[in-house]
Amino acid sequence: MMSWLRDAGFLAALEPEWRRELEGLKPVHVPARTTLFRPGDAAQSFVILLSGRIGVYLTGRNGRELLLYAVSPGETCVQTTLGVLGGAPYTGEAIAETDLVAVMVPPTVFERLMAGSSSFRQFVFRAFAARLGDLMFVLEQVAFVKVEQRLAHVLLDRADASGEVSATHQDLAVAIGTAREVVSRRLEAIASKGWIANERGSIRILDRAALTKMAAQP
Amino acid sequence: MMSWLRDAGFLAALEPEWRRELEGLKPVHVPARTTLFRPGDAAQSFVILLSGRIGVYLTGRNGRELLLYAVSPGETCVQTTLGVLGGAPYTGEAIAETDLVAVMVPPTVFERLMAGSSSFRQFVFRAFAARLGDLMFVLEQVAFVKVEQRLAHVLLDRADASGEVSATHQDLAVAIGTAREVVSRRLEAIASKGWIANERGSIRILDRAALTKMAAQP
DNA sequence: CCGGATCCGGTGACTTAGTCACCGAGCGGC
DNA sequence: GCCGCTCGGTGACTAAGTCACCGGATCCGG
Numbered sequence: 001m002m003s004w005l006r007d008a009g010f011l012a013a014l015e016p017e018w019r020r021e022l023e024g025l026k027p028v029h030v031p032a033r034t035t036l037f038r039p040g041d042a043a044q045s046f047v048i049l050l051s052g053r054i055g056v057y058l059t060g061r062n063g064r065e066l067l068l069y070a071v072s073p074g075e076t077c078v079q080t081t082l083g084v085l086g087g088a089p090y091t092g093e094a095i096a097e098t099d100l101v102a103v104m105v106p107p108t109v110f111e112r113l114m115a116g117s118s119s120f121r122q123f124v125f126r127a128f129a130a131r132l133g134d135l136m137f138v139l140e141q142v143a144f145v146k147v148e149q150r151l152a153h154v155l156l157d158r159a160d161a162s163g164e165v166s167a168t169h170q171d172l173a174v175a176i177g178t179a180r181e182v183v184s185r186r187l188e189a190i191a192s193k194g195w196i197a198n199e200r201g202s203i204r205i206l207d208r209a210a211l212t213k214m215a216a217q218p
Numbered sequence: 219m220m221s222w223l224r225d226a227g228f229l230a231a232l233e234p235e236w237r238r239e240l241e242g243l244k245p246v247h248v249p250a251r252t253t254l255f256r257p258g259d260a261a262q263s264f265v266i267l268l269s270g271r272i273g274v275y276l277t278g279r280n281g282r283e284l285l286l287y288a289v290s291p292g293e294t295c296v297q298t299t300l301g302v303l304g305g306a307p308y309t310g311e312a313i314a315e316t317d318l319v320a321v322m323v324p325p326t327v328f329e330r331l332m333a334g335s336s337s338f339r340q341f342v343f344r345a346f347a348a349r350l351g352d353l354m355f356v357l358e359q360v361a362f363v364k365v366e367q368r369l370a371h372v373l374l375d376r377a378d379a380s381g382e383v384s385a386t387h388q389d390l391a392v393a394i395g396t397a398r399e400v401v402s403r404r405l406e407a408i409a410s411k412g413w414i415a416n417e418r419g420s421i422r423i424l425d426r427a428a429l430t431k432m433a434a435q436p
Numbered sequence: 437c438c439g440g441a442t443c444c445g446g447t448g449a450c451t452t453a454g455t456c457a458c459c460g461a462g463c464g465g466c
Numbered sequence: 467g468c469c470g471c472t473c474g475g476t477g478a479c480t481a482a483g484t485c486a487c488c489g490g491a492t493c494c495g496g
Binding site for chain 3: 373386387388398399402406418419
């Protein structure tokens with residue numbers, strides 16, 4: 001049987017003596033829509049995602065939600081790690097958006113790897129830096145950028161090759177941190193300029209260039 | 219001559235053989251109001267603050283600023299670390315708010331300590347976790363909490379024993395991520411209820427209990 | 437001690453965003 | 467076909483942010 005680590009490209013530089021340590025761990029499967037962590041949970045392991053996608057959300061007291069970042073294969077859910085190693089409780093809510101395959105690295109193994117492998121340390125720090133960057137981006141958007149620009153940005157970001165964005169207004173509202181009604185009204189305004197077309201459950205982009213300009217402008 | 223490390227309580231658990239490594243580093247002095255890092259800077263070392271205070275700010279394209287967190291003695295400026303170790307550019311702006319004394323740990327020494335000392339690793343991870351927590355708090359406040367509540371919160375947070383808050387409206391606006399005019403108007407509204415008194419450059423809290431309730435309510 | 441530059445705060449008018457309450461159309465399952 | 471749910475639309479209102487401008491307080495150099 002092939003090792004998952006051999007298939008995954010992201011730890012290719014790992015020293016051979018440490019490869020074995022990781023290869024011994026068996027990947028776990030998780031069905032879509034599972035809630036992986038809730039605020040206040042104490043995390044138990046360092047998670048490396050092999051396939052699927054995890055969404056990490058922040059929920060306000062008013063019930064509104066905000067997408068913090070998505071975890072893709074080869075990445076790790078940093079907040080859980082900090083929970084284990086820094087003693088902090090989990091502040092976001094992680095939801096499996098597809099079926100998942102992931103490796104759970106227990107604290108003892110993690111500690112050995114951090115002590116022994118400089119390339120593992122680099123992997124971990126890069127992951128931290130990337131997540132912190134994601135968070136800073138979201139913060140900047142929410143604090144300083146207008147809804148219309150954030151909306152244009154997320155539409156471009158989520159569009160497939162044909163310009164189709166399959167997301168409900170509610171999904172988009174969570175992605176940019178606003179209310180559903182606001183998204184509905186803005187989308188209508190943009191549609192009236194002929195740059196997009198609204199359908200039930202999806203949006204079709206008609207003028208990518210116009211949206212790009214809209215996302216960039218002050 | 220005493221070692222700075224002996225005076226500082228925060229790395230007391232560090233193994234003796236690694237203490238020497240850190241004690242050899244000479245603390246540097248930095249005058250107040252120095253800009254330590256700007257967005258895009260590549261950080262060169264792991265910074266441990268011995269005395270003074272550093273403010274880390276995010277600046278939007280519209281010129282508005284937002285206080286991300288403050289670094290106190292015994293803490294580290296995490297973003298610079300991630301810059302060194304994760305290869306990410308610096309996203310915030312760090313300003314010395316008082317005269318500073320700090321130890322700059324060069325990457326080579328940092329790498330040795332991370333490899334060899336489990337208590338140093340713990341120190342670093344706790345620092346990361348704390349900062350990530352700060353960031354999540356700010357994000358939640360900005361995304362979901364009303365200005366009036368954020369304002370009450372920051373006033374209580376910054377008041378001295380006698381209830382005096384020495385900060386301009388602009389300072390408060392940056393602390394809660396809004397515009398100066400908005401702070402002025404809200405403060406006036408709160409003052410008209412008799413809970414605070416506005417003076418030039420400072421606010422006196424008259425009714426702590428009322429503010430506390432205001433900060434908590436949905 | 438004076439004059440100007442700068443900092444601090446106040447204000448009106450307006451735009452943008454968020455909230456609340458409610459409705460109706462589309463869609464899926466039985 | 468009917469029920470119940472998701473999805474989106476709307477009006478009315480409040481909260482927040484923006485812009486332009488003003489006047490008083492302070493500070494500093496001469």
